[in-house]
Amino acid sequence: MNLINKKVTHESFGMGSIVEHNDSIVEIHFASENKKFVYPDVFGKHLKLHDESVANALEKMIQEKEIERKEEEWKKEEEKKRQVKNQELRLEHAKLMKNHKLHPESQMVFWCDNEEQNLSFSEWKVFSGEVKSGKNKGNPNKPIRMHQNSAVLLTAVDAGMPESDRRILGVYMVHEDFIGKLSEDGYIPAHSKYRLQLTEQESDQMLFWDYYLNAKSPEKMTWKTGKYRYFDNLWMAQILRDIVSLKSDSQERELVQQFFDHFCKMNQIVDEELPEPNGALKRM
Incomplete structure (x- = not known):
């Protein structure tokens, strides 16, 4: 908006003419001297434009800037609230981490269909499913035993x-x-x-029921319902140890060994004391 040479009246300095202005300052020539003011704040409070159409356009611009200012303040306040909430979550997270006690069965085995196999390995995540009944029906299941010491085992059985x-x-x-x-x-x-x-060849050598056992029915190998179940920390360690032995490539073997060592550390398992697998298939 060009305001050069526009006539104005100031509440203290009287009539004058605008000689210069930019996005932040307006300079006005009065009878005795030039004065600089904050632009556009001075208008509407202390300074009045004589040109009514220009004054209306300027007032509209000032209103728009005020709306923008309030929106910016609102965003800053929302960001402040978000930061406070994140801090609270971090404190809650730290408290849960500090007070966490190892559960002996905090590992998850997941039943993957064909579609889930692709999703699991492309996005590296699984969905725990939905609650089937009760007040939380339809809500996602909370895998409450899963923690930093937990691992997810992906399995499948061919049609x-x-x-x-x-x-x-x-x-x-x-x-x-x-x-x-x-x-x-x-x-x-x-x-x-x-x-x-695992490669297909490696997978063929890693049968789930070599490790898993249903304590109530040790002779049975059945998976009736549900996409997942929890199982013993020691069984997961046995599986990882056997995967290490499958690897012939030294680099791959070292990576899996690091995985196994990390898992044992997180679950307070001593490698040398880890028993041999004794799942349902081993008992036949």
């Missing part, structure tokens, strides 16, 4: 094959910041480093 042929496809530690109790969407994301997918 038409018996449950005893369930193969291990891969495994990952949960994400470094994941706490099942705080999960809202039901997704369990993978650790940034400790994750692996």
Whole structure:
């Protein structure tokens, strides 16, 4: 907006003419001297334009700037609230981490169909499903046992094959910041480093029921309902140890060994004291 040479009246200095202005300053020539004022704040409070059409346009611009200012203040306040909330969440997270006690069965085995196999290894996460009944029906399940010491085992059984042929496809530690109790969407994301997918040949050598045992029915190998179940920390350690032995490539073997060492450390497992697998298949 060009205001040069526009006539104005100031409440203290009288009539004058605008000689210069930019986005922040307006300079006005009065009878005795030139004065500089904050632009556009001075208008509407202390200074009045004689040109009514220009005055109306300027007032509209000032109103728009005031709306922008209030929106900016609102954004800053919302950001402040968000930061406070994040701080509270971090404190809650730190408290849960500090007070966490190891559960002996804080590992998860997941049943993957064909679509889920692709999703699991492309996005490295699984969905724990929805609550089937009660007041929380339809909400995502909270994997409450899952914590920093937890790993997710991905398994599948080919169509038409018996449950005893369930193969291990891969495994990952949960994400470094994941706490099942705080999960809202039901997704369990993978650790940034400790994750692996077996080759088809490796998977054929890793049968799930070599490790898993239903204590109530040790002779049975059945998976009736549900996409996942929790299982023993020691069983997951046995699986990781056996995957290490599968690897012939030294670099791959070292990566899996690091995974195994990390898992044992997080679950307070001593490698030398780890028993041999004794799952349902081993008992036949």
